[in-house]
Amino acid sequence: MSNVLAYAEARGGELRMVALEAVTAARSLADASGVGGEVHALLVGPPGIASVAPRLGAHGADVVIVVEHPALALYNPEAVTSIVADRVTTGQYRVVLFSASAQGRDLAPRVAARLGVPLASDVVAIESAAEPLVLRHPTYAGKVVATLVLAATPSLISLRPGAITLVESSRAGRVESGSTVVDPAASRVVVTEMLEGGGAKLDLGDAPVIVSGGRGLRAAENFRLVEELADAFGNAAVGATRAVTDDGWRPHSDQIGQTGRLVSPDLYIAVGISGAIQHLAGMRTSKTIVAINKDKDAPIFKIADYGIVGDVLEVLPVLTAAIREARKSH
Amino acid sequence: MKIAVCIKRVPDMESRFRVASSGTTVDESGLKFDIGDFDGYAVEVALQLKERSGAGEITVVSVGPDVVQETLRKALSMGADRAVQLKTEAIPFDGLAIARALAAELGGGGYDLILFGKVALDSSNGVVGAMTAELLGLPCVTAVSKLDVGAGRGSARRELEGAAELLAFPLPAVLTIDEGIARPRYPSLKGIMAAKKKPLEVRPAQLGEQRLSIRSLALPPERSAGRIVGEGPSAVPELVRLLQTEAKVL
Ligand SMILES: Cc1cc2nc3c(=O)[nH]c(=O)nc-3n(C[C@H](O)[C@H](O)[C@H](O)COP(=O)(O)OP(=O)(O)OC[C@H]3O[C@@H](n4cnc5c(N)ncnc54)[C@H](O)[C@@H]3O)c2cc1C
Ligand SMILES: Nc1ncnc2c1ncn2[C@@H]1O[C@H](COP(=O)(O)O)[C@@H](O)[C@H]1O
Numbered sequence: 001m002s003n004v005l006a007y008a009e010a011r012g013g014e015l016r017m018v019a020l021e022a023v024t025a026a027r028s029l030a031d032a033s034g035v036g037g038e039v040h041a042l043l044v045g046p047p048g049i050a051s052v053a054p055r056l057g058a059h060g061a062d063v064v065i066v067v068e069h070p071a072l073a074l075y076n077p078e079a080v081t082s083i084v085a086d087r088v089t090t091g092q093y094r095v096v097l098f099s100a101s102a103q104g105r106d107l108a109p110r111v112a113a114r115l116g117v118p119l120a121s122d123v124v125a126i127e128s129a130a131e132p133l134v135l136r137h138p139t140y141a142g143k144v145v146a147t148l149v150l151a152a153t154p155s156l157i158s159l160r161p162g163a164i165t166l167v168e169s170s171r172a173g174r175v176e177s178g179s180t181v182v183d184p185a186a187s188r189v190v191v192t193e194m195l196e197g198g199g200a201k202l203d204l205g206d207a208p209v210i211v212s213g214g215r216g217l218r219a220a221e222n223f224r225l226v227e228e229l230a231d232a233f234g235n236a237a238v239g240a241t242r243a244v245t246d247d248g249w250r251p252h253s254d255q256i257g258q259t260g261r262l263v264s265p266d267l268y269i270a271v272g273i274s275g276a277i278q279h280l281a282g283m284r285t286s287k288t289i290v291a292i293n294k295d296k297d298a299p300i301f302k303i304a305d306y307g308i309v310g311d312v313l314e315v316l317p318v319l320t321a322a323i324r325e326a327r328k329s330h
Numbered sequence: 331m332k333i334a335v336c337i338k339r340v341p342d343m344e345s346r347f348r349v350a351s352s353g354t355t356v357d358e359s360g361l362k363f364d365i366g367d368f369d370g371y372a373v374e375v376a377l378q379l380k381e382r383s384g385a386g387e388i389t390v391v392s393v394g395p396d397v398v399q400e401t402l403r404k405a406l407s408m409g410a411d412r413a414v415q416l417k418t419e420a421i422p423f424d425g426l427a428i429a430r431a432l433a434a435e436l437g438g439g440g441y442d443l444i445l446f447g448k449v450a451l452d453s454s455n456g457v458v459g460a461m462t463a464e465l466l467g468l469p470c471v472t473a474v475s476k477l478d479v480g481a482g483r484g485s486a487r488r489e490l491e492g493a494a495e496l497l498a499f500p501l502p503a504v505l506t507i508d509e510g511i512a513r514p515r516y517p518s519l520k521g522i523m524a525a526k527k528k529p530l531e532v533r534p535a536q537l538g539e540q541r542l543s544i545r546s547l548a549l550p551p552e553r554s555a556g557r558i559v560g561e562g563p564s565a566v567p568e569l570v571r572l573l574q575t576e577a578k579v580l
Contacts (some may be wrong), residue, residue: 035494069439075495078468096453100456102490106472109425109457113464120425121455134545139454141343147549148423152541161491188469189503192485193496203491252475252510253489258369259345259509261491267579277344285359285433286552288577290569296558303553308573318563322570323402326580 002037004030005093005154007084008064009103010045012194015052017206018099019043020059021164025126026097028167029062037094038062039171042087042178044080046073050175053239057173059166064173071184074191075103079184081110086181088115094153095133100158101205108158117152122262124163124285133157141258141281161205162264163285202237204256209267210240212268212283213258216272216293216312220249225316226271232323239263241276241279257282272312275300290317331479333376334436335410335445336462337369338421339394339401340452349547354422355545365401368447370514372507376445377409377515379479387411389439393431393535394421406525407517413528416535423453424542429461431535437466446506448473456506465505470504471497475511511549 006026008019019041024041037300041061043049045068053064054293067083088096096111098104100122112119120135129191132151138160139146150157193265204210211233213226223238230236240250242257256263258278273279275291275298284287284303291304301307309313341347341361350357365373373390380386388508390405391396393416402413416431425431436444444466463470475488479501486497489508518526559565559572574580 011493037338080436081464102473102488105456106460106488109460110464110470112457113426113429116426118424118540119455119461120542121425121457135386137454138550139452139547140347140356141451141454143343143347143549144349144547145547146547148424148542148544150542188498189471189499191495192498193498194490195494196492205491237492250511250544253492253494267573267577281343284550288573289553290573291556302555305553305556305577306569307556307558308560308562308565308569309558310565315563315566318566319569322566323580326570326574 001037002033003091004037004039005088005091005096006039006041006061006095007096007098007104007107008041008043009099009101010052010104011075013046013049015055015126015328016101018101018104018161019296020055021159021161022097022099023056023059023061024167025159025164027169029095029126029129030295031297040065040091041086043067044072046070047176047255049067052167053173053175057171058168060169060171061173062171064175065178066175067180067183068179068181074194076184076187076191077106077110077189078187079180079182080107081114082182083180084111087178088154089126095155095157098211100160104158108156111143112156115154116167117156117160118150120150121158122160123157124160131204136170141209141277142284151215160264192203202235204261204263204306206238207235207237208265209233209236210239210265211236211261211269211271212273213244214273217241223249229269229316229320232320232327235328241273270300271303271316274298275303331379331383331443332441333379333386334391334439334441335369335372335376335405335442336391336432336458337373337401337405337550338366338450339363339392339398340366340450343451347549349549353546354544363401365404366447366450368507368509368566371509371511372433372445372447373405373408373410374435374512374514375477375507379443387460388488389414391416391432391435393428399530402530404523406528407521408515409521411528413530415530415532417532418535422537422540423454423544424540425455425457427537427540428458428463429465430538432458432462433465434536435533436462442501444468444504446504448506448508453532454463459504459506466504468504469499471499472506474505475508477505477511516539
């Protein structure tokens with residue numbers, strides 16, 4: 001009863017960074033509980049997915065339970081719900097961790113209702129690992145932070161992507177094979193196709209640095225400057241405001257804010273962004289915020305740690321060159 | 331086409347929030363309330379589906395105290411046909427409790443579609459739709475950004491991080507609606523008048539046990555308004571120095 005389960009999210013046969021976050025959080029929960037307990041990671045995917053198990057072990061999984069099936073190459077909400085719910089019941093876990101990613105937001109509430117327990121969703125910090133769990137969760141578009149008490153066994157939690165700092169903690173990651181429970185080919189809801197957007201680029205949820213552009217860039221082609229700055233960092237993703245995605249300068253999937261992605265990278269650089277409340281709702285928990293805007297009274301400066309007042313078209317190329325230089329000397 | 335839309339009464343997120351003296355809710359004085367953003371999209375989707383099919387009935391349902399009747403009337407004035415209030419003293423935070431009440435009301439109602447918002451921005455949970463589907467044993471697609479409904483079947487698109495999924499599902503089904511799918515209409519004067527005569531039933535909500543609760547609310551520490559490092563490109567070296575030595579992010 002003292003074991004913790006982490007759902008190791010994969011997509012298209014590849015492990016996602018958020019899987020390592022869930023395992024990292026599970027490790028620290030198990031270690032902080034005082035009762036010991038193992039960390040199990042549940043990995044679901046097409047045949048061959050087991051090959052990523054060592055990465056889960058490296059972040060603290062004692063056991064990796066692998067469920068492979070050809071009909072699990074694309075996300076299969078109904079089959080995965082059954083697989084996870086069955087594993088939670090047979091494994092008698094104390095806590096089950098998901099990511100509050102697009103997949104986790106779909107999966108976790110299904111599993112919770114199947115098991116008849118609540119779900120603490122989009123959790124940014126675990127304040128008490130003993131029972132009942134005490135958790136932090138942003139509410140009211142990020143303007144009010146709630147401290148939640150979750151008094152259920154098992155306790156199901158989804159973690160905001162980026163809120164957990166990865167920690168390596170080498171464990172066996174012993175692979176065990178799990179059961180598909182249901183015929184994955186018999187699901188009523190079927191993902192017929194996955195459209196890859198970003199190619200090999202870093203996802204917004206995974207990137208330690210985000211360079212985000214707003215209408216202040218003036219034209220779609222000037223986003224090149226944002227991409228070049230992201231390239232200079234080497235570990236950055238590109239984000240955008242709704243003004244920009246509405247105008248079709250960037251795809252909707254790049255939008256950050258209340259109605260887009262919620263991110264909390266180590267460094268968020270807001271370029272030509274006014275700082276509307278709906279945008280801030282998606283990025284205000286970033287660790288360090290930099291703003292570049294030509295209007296010294298722009299609201300974004302109220303939450304930025306560092307600001308430069310100036311024309312982005314002039315500042316960006318200089319900043320890009322300086323970041324390249326700074327990273328070279330490292 | 332028989333459609334139900336679950337709508338929540340939420341405050342305007344532009345507001346400046348204060349924590350009430352109880353410490354566990356926000357102070358509601360001076361706040362403006364309306365249908366949740368995503369729930370508004372869901373209502374609009376339902377109206378368009380009904381208009382396209384030329385027939386049908388749209389039921390809007392809300393769990394909460396009597397003030398939610400105002401929210402339900404707004405949806406009726408947009409064009410929904412009937413409303414149900416599932417009465418509680420306060421709206422619970424535990425989404426499973428809300429889902430139980432909704433499932434008890436909607437189960438056996440013969441709905442082809444049951445629509446939800448992707449998330450209610452006050453709780454910011456994003457759980458009630460998928461939970462209700464699970465309790466009802468219905469197929470469910472969450473965060474739908476494009477929708478096509480035909481005879482007995484539908485297809486949808488949902489956005490992922492840097493990708494999207496296309497899905498197929500049978501009816502009846504539960505969908506949670508993302509933004510961008512439809513712009514909610516404003517109620518017309520005629521709609522507002524008509525809404526007054528549309529049926530609004532009130533029944534007690536069957537919430538069941540609640541095991542997830544708010545211990546306290548707090549306003550996040552104001553990010554200490556940062557420092558303007560300088561103006562124009564000449565400020566770049568100082569910014570880079572601060573990122574290296576102070577913020578230590580380079
Ligand atoms: C229900 C709802 C949901 C929403 N959801 C979101 C959301 O999820 N995400 C989101 O981002 N928005 C969202 N919005 C929109 C939001 O209110 C703002 O309209 C939007 O964020 C503004 O984008 P922006 O900062 O790019 O544009 P603007 O507000 O137009 O700001 C442009 C900024 O660029 C500066 N600028 C102009 N030229 C230059 C230059 N040459 N150099 C430097 N600076 C320059 C200007 O001073 C200005 O501050 C939502 C709105 C609503 C009503
Ligand atoms: N009190 C409520 N009454 C009716 N529907 C609700 C209620 N709370 C949540 N919902 C529905 O569930 C969706 C998701 O809510 P939540 O899980 O709280 O983010 C909302 O967008 C509504 O469609």
